[in-house]
Amino acid sequence: MSDGLDLAGRVALVTGASGGIGGAICRRLAGNVAGIAVAYGSNAEPAEALAAEIVSGGGTARAFGSDMAAPDAPERLIDDVEAALGPVDILVANHGLARQARYEDVDAAIFDHTLAVNLRSPFLLARRALPGMRERGFGRVLFISSVAAFRGGVIGPDYACSKAGLHGLAHFLARRVAADGVTVNVLAPGFVETAMLPGDPQQLAKTTPVGRVGRPEEVADLALAILRNGYVTSQVFSIDGGTYPR
Ligand SMILES: NC(=O)c1ccc[n+]([C@@H]2O[C@H](COP(=O)([O-])OP(=O)(O)OC[C@H]3O[C@@H](n4cnc5c(N)ncnc54)[C@H](OP(=O)(O)O)[C@@H]3O)[C@@H](O)[C@H]2O)c1
Numbered sequence: 001m002s003d004g005l006d007l008a009g010r011v012a013l014v015t016g017a018s019g020g021i022g023g024a025i026c027r028r029l030a031g032n033v034a035g036i037a038v039a040y041g042s043n044a045e046p047a048e049a050l051a052a053e054i055v056s057g058g059g060t061a062r063a064f065g066s067d068m069a070a071p072d073a074p075e076r077l078i079d080d081v082e083a084a085l086g087p088v089d090i091l092v093a094n095h096g097l098a099r100q101a102r103y104e105d106v107d108a109a110i111f112d113h114t115l116a117v118n119l120r121s122p123f124l125l126a127r128r129a130l131p132g133m134r135e136r137g138f139g140r141v142l143f144i145s146s147v148a149a150f151r152g153g154v155i156g157p158d159y160a161c162s163k164a165g166l167h168g169l170a171h172f173l174a175r176r177v178a179a180d181g182v183t184v185n186v187l188a189p190g191f192v193e194t195a196m197l198p199g200d201p202q203q204l205a206k207t208t209p210v211g212r213v214g215r216p217e218e219v220a221d222l223a224l225a226i227l228r229n230g231y232v233t234s235q236v237f238s239i240d241g242g243t244y245p246r
Contacts, residue, residue, distance in 0.1 A: 005228045010138075011035045012227075013081050013088045015068065015125070016095030018043040020194025021144065023050055024216035025092055026061070028224045035060040035085040039077060041067055041095060060085065068095055068117050074124035087136065090227055091129045093122035094144040096163075098196050101156040111158045118162030123169055126184070130177055139182035140227045143170055144219075147190040147240045154198050163188070167236050174234035183233035185226050189219050190240025209242030 010033045016022035018040035026036050027050075036054055038061055040047035047063040054061035062084055066077040081088055097117040101110070126141050133139025148155060149163040166186055174184035191197060191204045191213040198204075205212045222239050226232060238244060 004230065007033045007090065007140075007228060009034050010089040011037070011081070011085045011087060012090035012092065013037040013039060013078065013125075013129075014092040014094055015039040015077075016041070016144075017050060017063075018045075018047040019095075019196070020216040021189070021192060021219050022092070022094040024220035025094060025223050026050055026054065028217070028220035029090075029227075030054045030057060030059045030061070032224065033090065035062075037061070037081040037085055037088070038063045039081075039095070040065050068121035069113060071116075071120075071124070074121045075128045078125065078128045082132075087132050088129050089133060089136070089138055090140045090142075091125055092142045092144070092223065092227075093125050094142075095121075096144065096146075096196070098155045098159050098198070100154070100198055101158075103157045106156055106158050111161075114156075114158035115162050115165070118159070119165040119169070122166060126169075126173060130173070130182065133182045134177055134180035137181040139177070139180070141170075141173070141182065141184040142223060142226060143184075143186045145186050145188045145236070147188055147238065147244050149188055149236075150238075150244050150246065170236070171234050178233050181230065183226075183230060185233060186236040187219065187223055187226065188236055188238045188240070189214060190238070190243040192216055192219055207243070208240070212241070214239060214241055 017038040051061040143166040145163040
């Protein structure tokens with residue numbers, strides 16, 4: 001009998017799945033859900049390869065390409081996923097743009113572009129997905145922010161603001177959909193060994209109490225626990241090796 005914690009029969013959309021953390025979340029979801037939309041921005045090859053890997057393991061998956069900077073892209077992505085795989089029950093808005101820059105060099109166009117990709121598009125994805133989730137009485141939304149939302153971080157002011165904005169967005173949405181079986185949460189990683197790591201892992205490890213950078217699989221493991229649980233909502237979970245206790 002189900003303990004109410006399983007995701008069997010659900011369709012998941014994971015953005016940024018051509019990257020390290022998104023790829024790990026897809027692999028962790030495979031076998032636990034009915035279908036996975038492996039969404040990428042411009043790197044089709046790793047997303048196609050990951051979808052093929054999930055299918056060869058007996059799962060259902062398809063890769064979808066979409067530049068989240070375009071205002072209509074989030075809604076179109078969900079339309080395409082739902083046409084191919086069925087209603088999206090689990091949305092993991094994990095994609096992110098991180099351009100390291102001095103604050104003096106971040107102009108209006110750069111700032112707006114980062115906010116469009118990192119903050120506006122997660123909102124538009126959620127806005128499109130939430131009505132169906134509420135109607136079906138089940139839904140999971142998970143945003144991936146960053147320890148930079150708390151500390152400022154080392155990427156740039158646009159990045160830090162975009163990630164902090166996801167926290168407010170989750171709190172705003174969560175209480176409006178909670179009674180319909182839909183949770184909205186945030187995972188805030190510290191340094192994780194992916195293409196986005198802003199420096200040498202050995203050096204970054206020295207600033208991390210655990211003494212190493214995190215692994216994408218560790219982020220994915222916590223993501224699955226949050227996605228399975230219907231009584232956790234409006235929370236921001238740090239996974240940062242002890243970098244920012246709060
Ligand atoms: N690694 C870290 O240390 C760290 C720390 C804190 C937070 N995070 C957050 O974790 C999330 C995953 O990052 P990661 O570490 O796995 O980095 P990653 O391997 O570089 O992956 C980034 C992903 O975001 C996608 N993306 C970027 N711009 C996009 C756009 N305009 N439209 C659609 N997709 C776009 C990329 O797709 P394409 O390559 O296909 O374009 C890629 O799949 C991000 O939100 C990041 O900010 C990472």
